[in-house]
Amino acid sequence: MAVAQAKLDATEARLAGLTMPEAAGWTKPAREEALARLLAVGLPGRRDEYWKYTRPDLLTAPEPKPAALFDHGEPPVFDEIERLKIVFVDGVFDAAASDPLEGEGLEIARLAEAQGADIHWAKDLYGQLEKDGQDPVERPLATLNTAFATDGVLIRATGKVKKPVSLMYLHRSETSDAVLHHVIRVEEDAELTVLENGPAAARFNKVMEVDVAENGSFHHIRAQGRDHERQAATHLFGRVAKEATFKSFTLTVNGVLTRNEIVLDIRGDDAVAHVAGACVGDGDFHCDTTVFITHDAVNCESRQVFKKVLRNGATGVFQGKILVKEGAQKTDGYQISQSLLLDDDAQFYAKPELEIYADDVACSHGSTSGAIDEEALFYLRSRGVPQADAQDLLVLAFLAEAIEEIESEEIADCILARLEGWLSRHRG
Amino acid sequence: MLEIKNLHVKLEEEDKQILKGVDLTVEAGKVHAIMGPNGSGKSTLSYVLSGRDGYEVTEGSATLEGEEILEMEPEERAAAGLFLAFQYPVEIPGVGNMTFLRTAVNAQRKARGEEELSAGDFLKVVREKAKSLKISPEMLKRPVNVGFSGGEKKRNEILQMAMLEPKMCILDETDSGLDVDAMKLVAEGVNALRDEGRAFLVITHYQRLLDHIKPDVVHIMADGRIVKTGGPELALEVEQNGYADILSEVA
Ligand SMILES: Nc1ncnc2c1ncn2[C@@H]1O[C@H](COP(=O)(O)OP(=O)(O)O)[C@@H](O)[C@H]1O
Ligand SMILES: [Mg+2]
Numbered sequence: 001m002a003v004a005q006a007k008l009d010a011t012e013a014r015l016a017g018l019t020m021p022e023a024a025g026w027t028k029p030a031r032e033e034a035l036a037r038l039l040a041v042g043l044p045g046r047r048d049e050y051w052k053y054t055r056p057d058l059l060t061a062p063e064p065k066p067a068a069l070f071d072h073g074e075p076p077v078f079d080e081i082e083r084l085k086i087v088f089v090d091g092v093f094d095a096a097a098s099d100p101l102e103g104e105g106l107e108i109a110r111l112a113e114a115q116g117a118d119i120h121w122a123k124d125l126y127g128q129l130e131k132d133g134q135d136p137v138e139r140p141l142a143t144l145n146t147a148f149a150t151d152g153v154l155i156r157a158t159g160k161v162k163k164p165v166s167l168m169y170l171h172r173s174e175t176s177d178a179v180l181h182h183v184i185r186v187e188e189d190a191e192l193t194v195l196e197n198g199p200a201a202a203r204f205n206k207v208m209e210v211d212v213a214e215n216g217s218f219h220h221i222r223a224q225g226r227d228h229e230r231q232a233a234t235h236l237f238g239r240v241a242k243e244a245t246f247k248s249f250t251l252t253v254n255g256v257l258t259r260n261e262i263v264l265d266i267r268g269d270d271a272v273a274h275v276a277g278a279c280v281g282d283g284d285f286h287c288d289t290t291v292f293i294t295h296d297a298v299n300c301e302s303r304q305v306f307k308k309v310l311r312n313g314a315t316g317v318f319q320g321k322i323l324v325k326e327g328a329q330k331t332d333g334y335q336i337s338q339s340l341l342l343d344d345d346a347q348f349y350a351k352p353e354l355e356i357y358a359d360d361v362a363c364s365h366g367s368t369s370g371a372i373d374e375e376a377l378f379y380l381r382s383r384g385v386p387q388a389d390a391q392d393l394l395v396l397a398f399l400a401e402a403i404e405e406i407e408s409e410e411i412a413d414c415i416l417a418r419l420e421g422w423l424s425r426h427r428g
Numbered sequence: 429m430l431e432i433k434n435l436h437v438k439l440e441e442e443d444k445q446i447l448k449g450v451d452l453t454v455e456a457g458k459v460h461a462i463m464g465p466n467g468s469g470k471s472t473l474s475y476v477l478s479g480r481d482g483y484e485v486t487e488g489s490a491t492l493e494g495e496e497i498l499e500m501e502p503e504e505r506a507a508a509g510l511f512l513a514f515q516y517p518v519e520i521p522g523v524g525n526m527t528f529l530r531t532a533v534n535a536q537r538k539a540r541g542e543e544e545l546s547a548g549d550f551l552k553v554v555r556e557k558a559k560s561l562k563i564s565p566e567m568l569k570r571p572v573n574v575g576f577s578g579g580e581k582k583r584n585e586i587l588q589m590a591m592l593e594p595k596m597c598i599l600d601e602t603d604s605g606l607d608v609d610a611m612k613l614v615a616e617g618v619n620a621l622r623d624e625g626r627a628f629l630v631i632t633h634y635q636r637l638l639d640h641i642k643p644d645v646v647h648i649m650a651d652g653r654i655v656k657t658g659g660p661e662l663a664l665e666v667e668q669n670g671y672a673d674i675l676s677e678v679a
Contacts, residue, residue, distance in 0.1 A: 374481070376519075379518035381479070381501065382478050383535075384506035384507050387501065396522070400522040
């Protein structure tokens with residue numbers, strides 16, 4: 001199908017402001033190939049079916065819309081956790097604020113520096129999982145990222161890594177436009193936890209490609225905050241091998257526009273993949289969670305648990321698909337997306353989909369949208385709990401199923417504390 | 429303690445008068461019972477007193493220790509010492525029973541300007557009171573009333589009452605759906621709380637409960653009014669003859 005000229009013009013306009021790194025080294029072929037793919041399809045447009053509920057304009061415009069900085073006065077979300085910090089300020093690596101890029105069972109390199117080196121494991125992955133994830137639905141913002149990423153980290157876990165690797169994205173310039181690309185490989189029997197937090201930039205385009213080898217285990221917890229005006233498009237591509245575990249949780253608070261795409265390819269038998277998210281939005285807030293999980297192996301389990309609390313015109317979107325390929329027998333697929341609308345102005349759009357080509361599978365999905373339970377609210381108040389506290393308690397209860405997906409209690413507590421802080425600032 | 433005068437209540441949503449002039453005074457230290465046919469307005473009375481939405485007071489007043497309560501928020505009434513054991517306790521998925529209890533106790537203490545209970549002290553008290561009501565530690569951990577049997581829900585109401593130590597306790601059909609043993613537990617829980625400074629309003633259909641919680645005064649409610657008031661013997665009369673005789677007598 002021919003791509004509309006207007007779309008190609010818009011793509012050209014966006015690309016005019018981007019340059020491929022000069023010393024792209026071994027990433028060069030992948031970048032050039034990505035650019036060719038991008039030019040063939042163009043950036044997302046308003047008419048695209050996959051962008052029906054989210055306007056891509058802010059994400060594809062030649063320049064980012066300036067985003068004011070916001071300080072809620074709370075310490076950074078994972079400060080209590082002992083971790084290996086890697087800091088990016090407006091998408092630029094900050095060596096002074098970061099820990100040395102080393103740890104037991106870990107190999108870490110910056111993408112910007114590694115391109116000259118021969119990092120064989122990453123060569124096969126950079127842009128590859130992104131490319132695999134383009135079928136059957138195109139994700140051009142991720143392709144743009146592969147072509148033009150300025151930096152990122154390459155992380156290889158070869159053993160059971162104790163300290164989480166923590167990617168912190170700080171936002172200091174109101175007009176920053178960051179494009180980061182991370183590649184992660186969890187080797188056989190290895191374990192790795194990756195944390196991400198921060199508003200990152202005025203506009204942020206991020207790709208994370210994660211390859212989990214046999215019996216490997218990958219945990220990912222991210223907290224997307226906090227600046228109200230920031231815009232972000234993120235893609236998480238995962239490939240999950242035999243008996244491997246892949247778990248990802250996302251907290252989204254504030255932000256005029258967030259589009260989080262998660263694309264998982266379950267390739268090996270007996271693997272487990274869980275993705276979950278909690279989001280709270282007040283006012284000019286739009287959070288789109290788009291998930292595509294492909295089951296291509298026997299006896300695998302996937303779970304999607306996404307909960308959104310919206311008020312005052314905030315909008316939530318969930319597009320979630322489970323594709324069970326022929327032969328992927330004994331698949332156990334679960335998907336739930338729910339929104340709690342705290343007033344009549346909040347909106348939630350959900351498009352849950354199942355596509356199944358195997359006969360011996362158990363898949364279920366459900367999507368609901370509802371108001372606060374008035375009976376429960378009265379019950380709590382009749383016991384002396386003030387209205388605002390009672391409502392917060394019910395909001396947290398609503399989000400609980402998603403937060404329970406975080407295995408580490410310590411990390412879950414960080415997320416809860418952040419949520420409680422947000423709720424206390426957004427009452428009435 | 430509780431003084432209700434000429435209370436008229438209609439539904440907010442439709443033009444339906446439910447309470448048509450209720451007069452009732454419950455003195456401190458006393459147990460009053462209300463009996464009456466289904467639909468006579470007993471639950472409505474308890475909801476209006478505790479501040480539930482959906483009702484409109486068109487006339488009359490209700491005071492707790494001299495203070496008008498009908499204009500207060502539900503949580504203010506609770507902090508003032510009013511407690512309703514619900515006829516149908518509400519399930520709250522995602523909120524642990526223990527969290528719920530601690531939040532409630534501390535919210536009321538805070539509203540009264542008292543210090544919050546420490547986690548340790550709180551735990552000790554809850555465990556002890558739960559034990560006497562045969563509420564297992566596992567039930568305390570579960571979400572509020574979720575998956576509880578009818579009897580467990582009612583015992584959980586009494587546990588809340590025991591923890592909150594209200595001055596005015598209203599029990600709406602706390603006995604319905606209970607077997608004899610569970611009813612005894614509930615009655616023991618209530619009797620343990622009987623005190624000179626505390627009053628009870630026990631709504632029930634059956635003499636059964638009143639064998640265990642001895643009332644000082646019994647009222648009969650019909651069609652939105654208290655139509656007869658007497659001593660404990662009134663409950664026995666209802667038990668033997670039903671409401672028909674009493675209702676025809678007052679009609
Ligand atoms: N929210 C409501 N909507 C409609 N009818 C109601 C509502 N609440 C109470 N009623 C009606 O009011 C009357 C009294 O009900 P209720 O107070 O529950 O009686 P009781 O507890 O004595 O059985 C009944 O006719 C009942 O149907
Ligand atoms: Mg009733």
